[in-house]
Amino acid sequence: MIILNSNALFTVSDSVFSKKRECGGEKGQIMSQINEALEGLIQAIWEGEEYKRYQEIRAKVHEQPELEQRIHAFRKKNYEVQNRANERALYDQVDGLEREGIEFRKDPLVNEYLNAELGICRLFQRINWELVQNMDFDLGFVID
Numbered sequence: 001m002i003i004l005n006s007n008a009l010f011t012v013s014d015s016v017f018s019k020k021r022e023c024g025g026e027k028g029q030i031m032s033q034i035n036e037a038l039e040g041l042i043q044a045i046w047e048g049e050e051y052k053r054y055q056e057i058r059a060k061v062h063e064q065p066e067l068e069q070r071i072h073a074f075r076k077k078n079y080e081v082q083n084r085a086n087e088r089a090l091y092d093q094v095d096g097l098e099r100e101g102i103e104f105r106k107d108p109l110v111n112e113y114l115n116a117e118l119g120i121c122r123l124f125q126r127i128n129w130e131l132v133q134n135m136d137f138d139l140g141f142v143i144d
Contacts, residue, residue, distance in 0.1 A: 041127070050123050054116040061113050071113060074104055 045051050061068050078101075081093045105111040 045123070048123070050116070050119040054120045057109070057113045057116045060109060064109075067107070067109065070104075071110060074100070075114075075117075 061071060078097060081090070081097050084090055084093065105114065
């Protein structure tokens with residue numbers, strides 16, 4: 001059982017995700033079980049507090065198009081900085097983005113939106129991590 005939050009549970013049959021399961025059996029039946037489990041996971045996320053909170057705040061932000069554009073521009077900058085790991089000026093870029101973020105987050109709605117978005121991202125990361133950890137799948141490296 002994977003606990004998404006205190007209100008939404010997602011359960012999966014042991015036969016679907018068993019590490020020692022043989023590869024025999026009907027491929028279509030296995031895919032059907034995986035699809036059913038995936039649909040259950042999506043439903044659990046929709047019913048979860050993190051997702052509901054994010055959607056509520058997202059709607060409030062959407063009512064202010066100029067603010068929404070500024071948030072998306074900030075998020076885009078953040079993404080671009082995180083994906084420029086090879087550049088020499090990365091420290092300065094991260095430092096500048098952090099300073100900009102501190103000022104930008106003084107707006108309570110911006111802060112609430114970015115926190116809700118972070119909550120959803122962490123949920124997705126946890127789901128991905130749980131999948132990788134519970135599968136016999138060699139990443140080729142170890143994360144400390």
